Amino acid sequence: MGILWIVSSGPGSTQQLTPAAMKAIALADVIIGNAFYLDMLEQLLKNKQVIRSAMGKEVDRAREACRLAKDHTVAMVSGGDAGVYGMASIVLEMVEREFPSQEVIMLPGVTAATAAASRLGSPISGDHVTLSLSDLLTPWEIIEKRLGLAAQMGTPIALYNPKSRGRPLNLAKALKIMLTCRDPETPVGIVKNVFREGEETHITTLRELAENDDIVDMHSILIIGGEESRIWKEDEDVKGIITPRGYHRKYVY
Numbered sequence: 001m002g003i004l005w006i007v008s009s010g011p012g013s014t015q016q017l018t019p020a021a022m023k024a025i026a027l028a029d030v031i032i033g034n035a036f037y038l039d040m041l042e043q044l045l046k047n048k049q050v051i052r053s054a055m056g057k058e059v060d061r062a063r064e065a066c067r068l069a070k071d072h073t074v075a076m077v078s079g080g081d082a083g084v085y086g087m088a089s090i091v092l093e094m095v096e097r098e099f100p101s102q103e104v105i106m107l108p109g110v111t112a113a114t115a116a117a118s119r120l121g122s123p124i125s126g127d128h129v130t131l132s133l134s135d136l137l138t139p140w141e142i143i144e145k146r147l148g149l150a151a152q153m154g155t156p157i158a159l160y161n162p163k164s165r166g167r168p169l170n171l172a173k174a175l176k177i178m179l180t181c182r183d184p185e186t187p188v189g190i191v192k193n194v195f196r197e198g199e200e201t202h203i204t205t206l207r208e209l210a211e212n213d214d215i216v217d218m219h220s221i222l223i224i225g226g227e228e229s230r231i232w233k234e235d236e237d238v239k240g241i242i243t244p245r246g247y248h249r250k251y252v253y
Contacts, residue, residue, distance in 0.1 A: 001069070001070055001101065001102065001103065002068075002069045002070065002071055002073045002103075003069065003073050003074070003104075003105060004065060004066060004074050004076065004091070004095070004102055004103065004105070005028060005073070005075045005076065005104075005105050005107060006076050006082045006087060006091055006104065006105070006106045006107065007021045007025060007075045007076065007077050007082070007107050008081045008082045008083075008086065008107055008108055008109025008110075009021065009033075009037050009077050009078065009079055009080075009109060010079075010080065010081075010109045010110040010115070010195070011079070011080065011110055011112060011194045011195040012037070012079070012194075012195055013040070013196060014040075014041060014043065014044065015195070016109075016110045016115065016195055017041075017109070018107065018108070018109060020107050021107050021109060022044065024105070025041070025044050025045070025048075025075050025077075026044070027073055028048065028073045028074060028075035029048070029049060029072040029073050029074070030048065030049045030050075030068050030072050030073070030074045030075070031045055031048045031049070031050045031051070031074075031075050031077060032051040032061060032065045032068070032077070033051075033052070033053065033061070033076060033078065033087075034052075034054065034061075034077075034079065035053065035054060036055075036079070037077055037079045038050060038052055038077060040196070041077065058087065059090060059094075061076070061087070062076070062087065062090045062091045062093075062094040063094055063098070066091070066094050066102055067099075069099075069102055069103075070099075070102070076091055080109060080110065080111045080112050081108055081109045081110065081111035082106065082107075083106065084111040084112075084113075084130070085111075085132055085160055085161075091104070092104065112160060113128075113130055113158035113160070113221065113223070115191075115194045115195055116189065116191035116194050116221045116223060117189075117223060119189075119194060119199075119201050120189035120191065120203065120223060120240050121189075121232055121239065121240025121242055122240070122241070122242050123156055123189055123223045123225060123229060123240075123241040123242070124156045124158060124223060124243065125242075125243045125244070125245050126155070126245045126246070127155045128157065128158060128226070129150040129155055129156070129157045129158070130157075130160065131143070131150060131158070132159075132160040132161045133159055133160070133161050133162050133167070133170040133174055134160070134164075134167065134170075135170065140170070143170075143174075144173070144177065147174050147177045148177055148180075148181075151178050151180065151181035152181050154181075154227040155226045156223060156224060156225055156229060156243055157178075157226075158221065158223050158224075159171075159222040159223075159224065160221060161218070162174070162216050162220055162221070162222050163213065163216045163217060163218065163220070164218035165218070171213050171216055175206065175209060175213070176210065179206060179207075179210060182206055183206070183227075184205065184206050184210075185205050185206070186205060186206040186224060186225045187203060187205060187206075187225040187229050187230065187231045188205060188206055188208075188209050188222060188223065188224050188225065189201070189202070189203050189222070189223045189225075189241050190202040190203075190204070190209075190215060190216060190221075191220065192217065192219050192220045193219050194221065200215075202215055203231060203238050203240070203241060206224065209222075225241055225243060226243055228243060228244050229241055229242070229243040230243075
């Protein structure tokens with residue numbers, strides 16, 4: 001029996017791939033994944049059997065990877081970290097139910113929240129919450145409940161899947177919930193296409209974004225600051241967002 005690697009490809013650039021992920025891709029006979037992520041790794045896929053799949057075909061993709069792994073070394077490529085809104089859970093469920101003897105090796109990667117945070121400064125330097133606004137798999141009423149509780153916590157919140165053509169109003173609903181508990185001047189960072197071609201970084205406030213969220217699209221991730229988060233400026237130029245960890249309360253610097 002072969003090996004099934006679950007490879008986290010990070011935000012897209014091969015420079016954010018871990019050495020372990022690159023080694024797994026090099027050792028694999030078969031590479032399978034969403035075409036969007038595989039296209040960004042094209043230079044690493046030469047002389048491989050490559051199976052490109054589409055959004056919405058996750059179950060079929062997981063089953064095919066498990067089937068092929070009976071006789072081959074297979075790398076299932078998942079964007080970001082496969083264990084954070086990625087392919088890890090569905091692949092492991094498939095192994096559990098249909099391929100119980102299959103060897104699986106899971107490799108971590110850079111998830112969108114930490115990738116975006118690195119472009120914004122240090123907005124999630126301590127406790128924080130990650131939530132997805134996609135209601136394809138989670139009912140909206142559950143997402144609303146989680147948003148309300150997260151807003152009350154006062155910690156930074158990273159929002160995945162904030163807005164798309166299929167769910168254009170979810171972000172506006174989420175921001176309205178945030179404003180019931182958060183200061184309207186709370187800093188918000190938006191990063192589009194992080195570490196990919198066409199990258200954009202925007203820093204605004206909760207109030208300003210609620211008034212106009214046109215800058216957000218399906219390739220964006222949002223980080224809403226916490227109670228102590230602040231916009232970092234130098235000579236009136238915005239440089240980023242800082243969420244203190246608390247050293248300022250213990251040490252003088």
